Structure formats: C-alpha cells, structure tokens
Amino acid sequence: MVKIVGIGGSLRSNSYSQQALKLAAQRVEAIGAEVEILDLRSLKLPFCDGESDYSEYPDVERLRATVENADGLILATPEYHGSLSGVLKNALDLMSFEHLDGKVAGLISVLGGQANSNALNDLRVILRWVHAWVIPEQVAIPQAWKAFDPEGKLLDAKIQERLDRLAESLVQNSEKLR
Amino acid sequence: MVKIVGIGGSLRSNSYSQQALKLAAQRVEAIGAEVEILDLRSLKLPFCDGESDYSEYPDVERLRATVENADGLILATPEYHGSLSGVLKNALDLMSFEHLDGKVAGLISVLGGQANSNALNDLRVILRWVHAWVIPEQVAIPQAWKAFDPEGKLLDAKIQERLDRLAESLVQNSEKLR
Amino acid sequence: MVKIVGIGGSLRSNSYSQQALKLAAQRVEAIGAEVEILDLRSLKLPFCDGESDYSEYPDVERLRATVENADGLILATPEYHGSLSGVLKNALDLMSFEHLDGKVAGLISVLGGQANSNALNDLRVILRWVHAWVIPEQVAIPQAWKAFDPEGKLLDAKIQERLDRLAESLVQNSEKLR
Amino acid sequence: MVKIVGIGGSLRSNSYSQQALKLAAQRVEAIGAEVEILDLRSLKLPFCDGESDYSEYPDVERLRATVENADGLILATPEYHGSLSGVLKNALDLMSFEHLDGKVAGLISVLGGQANSNALNDLRVILRWVHAWVIPEQVAIPQAWKAFDPEGKLLDAKIQERLDRLAESLVQNSEKLR
Numbered sequence: 001m002v003k004i005v006g007i008g009g010s011l012r013s014n015s016y017s018q019q020a021l022k023l024a025a026q027r028v029e030a031i032g033a034e035v036e037i038l039d040l041r042s043l044k045l046p047f048c049d050g051e052s053d054y055s056e057y058p059d060v061e062r063l064r065a066t067v068e069n070a071d072g073l074i075l076a077t078p079e080y081h082g083s084l085s086g087v088l089k090n091a092l093d094l095m096s097f098e099h100l101d102g103k104v105a106g107l108i109s110v111l112g113g114q115a116n117s118n119a120l121n122d123l124r125v126i127l128r129w130v131h132a133w134v135i136p137e138q139v140a141i142p143q144a145w146k147a148f149d150p151e152g153k154l155l156d157a158k159i160q161e162r163l164d165r166l167a168e169s170l171v172q173n174s175e176k177l178r
Numbered sequence: 179m180v181k182i183v184g185i186g187g188s189l190r191s192n193s194y195s196q197q198a199l200k201l202a203a204q205r206v207e208a209i210g211a212e213v214e215i216l217d218l219r220s221l222k223l224p225f226c227d228g229e230s231d232y233s234e235y236p237d238v239e240r241l242r243a244t245v246e247n248a249d250g251l252i253l254a255t256p257e258y259h260g261s262l263s264g265v266l267k268n269a270l271d272l273m274s275f276e277h278l279d280g281k282v283a284g285l286i287s288v289l290g291g292q293a294n295s296n297a298l299n300d301l302r303v304i305l306r307w308v309h310a311w312v313i314p315e316q317v318a319i320p321q322a323w324k325a326f327d328p329e330g331k332l333l334d335a336k337i338q339e340r341l342d343r344l345a346e347s348l349v350q351n352s353e354k355l356r
Numbered sequence: 357m358v359k360i361v362g363i364g365g366s367l368r369s370n371s372y373s374q375q376a377l378k379l380a381a382q383r384v385e386a387i388g389a390e391v392e393i394l395d396l397r398s399l400k401l402p403f404c405d406g407e408s409d410y411s412e413y414p415d416v417e418r419l420r421a422t423v424e425n426a427d428g429l430i431l432a433t434p435e436y437h438g439s440l441s442g443v444l445k446n447a448l449d450l451m452s453f454e455h456l457d458g459k460v461a462g463l464i465s466v467l468g469g470q471a472n473s474n475a476l477n478d479l480r481v482i483l484r485w486v487h488a489w490v491i492p493e494q495v496a497i498p499q500a501w502k503a504f505d506p507e508g509k510l511l512d513a514k515i516q517e518r519l520d521r522l523a524e525s526l527v528q529n530s531e532k533l534r
Numbered sequence: 535m536v537k538i539v540g541i542g543g544s545l546r547s548n549s550y551s552q553q554a555l556k557l558a559a560q561r562v563e564a565i566g567a568e569v570e571i572l573d574l575r576s577l578k579l580p581f582c583d584g585e586s587d588y589s590e591y592p593d594v595e596r597l598r599a600t601v602e603n604a605d606g607l608i609l610a611t612p613e614y615h616g617s618l619s620g621v622l623k624n625a626l627d628l629m630s631f632e633h634l635d636g637k638v639a640g641l642i643s644v645l646g647g648q649a650n651s652n653a654l655n656d657l658r659v660i661l662r663w664v665h666a667w668v669i670p671e672q673v674a675i676p677q678a679w680k681a682f683d684p685e686g687k688l689l690d691a692k693i694q695e696r697l698d699r700l701a702e703s704l705v706q707n708s709e710k711l712r
Binding site: 443 | 627
C-alpha cells in the first residue's frame, strides 16, 4: 500500500494551502492509498541552524521519520514574495537526502492574486536537489481567498479536477517508482 | 550618505554567510557608506504566519524599520537544498512592499560543494517580487569550509575582489537609484 | 537623450509580443526618449553556432551595434513551453557582454493561457548573466488572443497602465544608471 | 525495448554537448536500450514562428515523429548566457504536448566556466510544461574545453560515472513510467 505524507507550508489559522492539501489528501485516500498530514501549525519545529542536534525538538525526528517512511509527498505552499514560504523551506532544510531521496512529490500552491508558478518551480528544483521525483501534474490556486465555499470545497470544478489528477498521478507513480 | 543593511541567512555559530557578509560590509564602510548588520542569530523572530500581529516579537518591528530606513541591502545566504535558507526567506516573509520597495540589493551565497547559482537566482526573483532592484554583481562562494583563513579572510583574492566590487556597485547604484 | 531598443521574440505574423512591444515603445517616445524596434521577422539572423564568424549575415552586426549603442532595452517574448521563445534566446546568444553589459532592460511576456512569470524570470536571470540591469517593473499579458482590440489597443486599461509604467521606469532608470 | 532519443543543443563543429551526449548514449546502448541521436547540425530546422505549417522543412516532422515514438530523451545543451541554448529551445518550440507528453528525460549541460545549474533548471521546468518527466540525475560539465581527452573521453572519472548513472536511471525509469 502506497503511503503519502502531506505537508502544508502555511501557519495561518484559516490556511488555504492546508485546505487544498486536505482536498488532495481525500482523493489519495479515496483511491486506496494511505495518507498522513503533518500540520506545521501543531508540530513544534525550530529554525534550521545548519547543525545536527535538534534533540530538544522531538518533532524534528517525527518529521524526518514520517517522511522517510513514506513513498510520496504532497507539498502545499502559499506563494509569498514570488516563492514558497520560508516556513516550508525551513521544514525541508531540517531534512536531508536520507529522508527525501527517491520520494515522489506532487506540488500545490495558493496565491492571493493571479495565477503564477514561481513557488511551484522553486519547489521542483529544491526537491530535485534532494534526489526526489516531482510529478508533472501541479496545481496553482489563484485568488485563494475566493476559491473555496464555506464548507471548504473548491468552487471551480476544474481546479478540483486538477487536484484529483495530481493525487491519482502521485499514487500511481509512487507505486511505479519505488 | 548611503545606508546599507546586511542580513545573513544562516544561524550556524561559525557561519560562512555571516563571514562573507562581514567582509562585504567592511568594503561598504571603507568607501564611505553606513552599514548595519542585522544578525538573525541575535534577533528573536517568529515564523511568519501570514497574519499581521507580531507585537510579541519587537524584533519584527526592528527588522522592518531598519530595512525601511536603508537605501540598500546585502543578503547573504547558505545554499541549502538548491535554494536560499528557509531562515532568510522567513525573515523576508515578515516584511512587505512598504519595507522593501525600491531598495537596491546585492546578493551573496555560500556553498558546501561546487559553485552554483540557485540561491542567488531565487533571491533575485524574490526581491523583484517586492519591487526591489538587484544589482548584476553577485558572489557565490563554493566549498566555503575551505575558503577562509583562521582570521576570517578569504584565501582566494579573486573572490574578495568580487565581494569588493559588489559592495562598490551597491553603494554607487543605491545612490543613483534612490 | 536616452536611447531604447525594443526586440520582440516572436516571428508570428500577427504577433502579440510585437504589438505589446509597440505600445510600450510609443510610451517611451511620448516621454521624450528615442526608440528603435528591431523586428526579428525582418532581420535575417542565423542560429548561433557558438563560433564568431557571422560575416554572411550582416544583420548580426546590425543587431549587435544597435544594442551596443542603446542605453536600454525592451524585450518582449511569447511564453512558449514555460520559458522565453528560442527565437529570442538565439538572438541574445548572438550577442555578448560587450553588447549587453550595463544595459537597463524592461521585460514583457504574452501568454495564450492564464498569467505566469516563467519567461520573465528566465529572461531576468539571462540578462543578469550578461551584466545587464533588469527593472522591477515587468508585464505578463495573459490570454493575449483576446487582450487587444482590432486597432491593436489593449482592452484592459490596467495592463496598458503597467506597460506605461514599465516604459517610464525604463527611461528614467536608464538615465540614472548610465 | 526502451527507445531513447538524444538531442544536442549546440551547432558548434567540435561541440562538447554533442560529445557528452554521445558518451551518455553509449551507456544507454550498453545496458540494452535503443538510442538514436538527432544531430541539430545535420537536421534542417526553421525558427519556430508559432504557426503550424512547416511543410517546407521535412526535418520538423522527422524531429516530431522520432521524439513521439521514443520512451525517453536525453537533452544536452551548452549553457549560454545562464540558460539553455536558443537552438535547443527552438527545437523544443517546434514540438508540442502530443510529441513530448509523458516522455522521461535526462539532462546534461556543458559550461565554459565553473559549474552551474541554470540551463538544467530551466530545462527541467520547460519539460514539465510539456508534461514530461525529468529524472533527478543530471550532469553539468564545467570547463568543458579541458574536460575531454583527444579521443573524446572524459578525463574526470566521476563525471563519466555520473553520465553512466544518468543513462541507467533514464532507461530503468522510462521502462517503469511508460
């Protein structure tokens, strides 16, 4: 059974990245894979200081072990200042090849304004740097503040469809590539 | 008098980014500009949560005000996983257009391995996103662990020269563009 | 008097890049700078072969000399496959530092689909590589096939305004930086 | 049997990209896959004009059909001005989703100066745009003018090893992903 871990790069209480991640995760489960979401809002992670001792922060080890034991990842980030959030990059900085090498990843970004791919592009290159695979399917959700209904569903069926295809491709290809 | 603020994107105690930043800052001073270094190791900054209330962290306001009052910036970052550090991105995420718009910036990266420009490229685009200028001069310091002598001077005179030119261009062009 | 050269990266007969370039050029002229458009559809340029002899193609020399004698550049490109056109990159490949160093550039892209910044980002980094400056203002025109009226004017006044601001910033800053 | 097509992005007579491509192709054959190299120096391709009629240039159809019938691609490019060559981008511009969708690609760049990844990064994003997969393995060959011996072999065994691993990963994963 394929195991997918989702990580959302926003700490905002009503985060649209976390919401988009949840919708993708639901599709992952619906097609029979296992999914676990690591919510950076509840994990207690330090800033990465380039050293190796984070023993005061047991959630660093939890992050690393959960990712290492997964086959695939979904990373969802707000696009801040034309790139991924520092929060998500810092979580990635706390991991290394041994945790990320060979993972298959699907990428989602949410934006306050019009569509753009900077955060997705930067994440694609970052993941290559740790020897992960990034699937071709990716989703950018523009004007995220008006993209969801009060129940957290996407108003635009095409975007939901793209999230579904991302989830399906991720599960299928995590299986093929492991 | 031109005011330059330097920000180093590493929290490591013996950080090479901070050392490279210091060398560039010395040249900025030597040619008659004012320079202040904001050391993220001594500032107490939170993770950016996309909200606006950071009143518990007075250093957020200090970061913002110092940058807003400057003409130019030097940003120095380790290249982690093929991009800038999450620590530096998070510091940038805590600021917005009102603090960064129109600033002139010079970029430095340090790497454990061979030369590469990913962190510099990503920073260049990020700074454009907040309407800052980035000067063409930039410096990547490969194999930083063997680049400095015990007094913190660069062993390769060409790299020092490039840092000097970056500092000179930054000061001259901050003056022209303000 | 500031001299600006515009280069459009599309060879299509009814090119939207060329049209957007023309509108920006009109604003450059309106504020008192000189502007010349090099239309790659009428220049006879070869593929760059990494060698130096293009004597059979006098337009190579014309391209180089025109750019070298300018203060600033406007580059307009269609976004093809998530980057600038090969046609425009090839024209840039035919030039070197001596022609492009120190120029100030403004960037425009046109897209068939929704907004995106890949071509603009790639161009920004490419121009840095030849020691040019790129102004923070840039314009991406999404769904270009429905962006212009039959007279070639932009239907969305905000995009026209952004082209105007790009032209104004380019002229002012070419003057400051030369 | 896996079919791989190699395309080199340089027209230089003694092209190092073509040489690196040849070495990777030899490894592809050695492990039992089929390989065909499309040499852009002998194909007669036009500049892409964004239209669809290239009937005067039968090599456009040959390029498209060869790529469409392959499982995987090796793209090798010189890094010109901090990106891939215009020549290679133009060849990609002449193709579309129907030819490139779902292909698995491995990337090589050669540089005159020190190591850098710009051309590789740009290619990685471009290939995603046409729904291709790019394997994590990639090779940048710095100072290419002194990288090969007179017989065309790489002097640095580690780089040859990286080319071999790229070829092996490409073949294995083209098989898994098709």
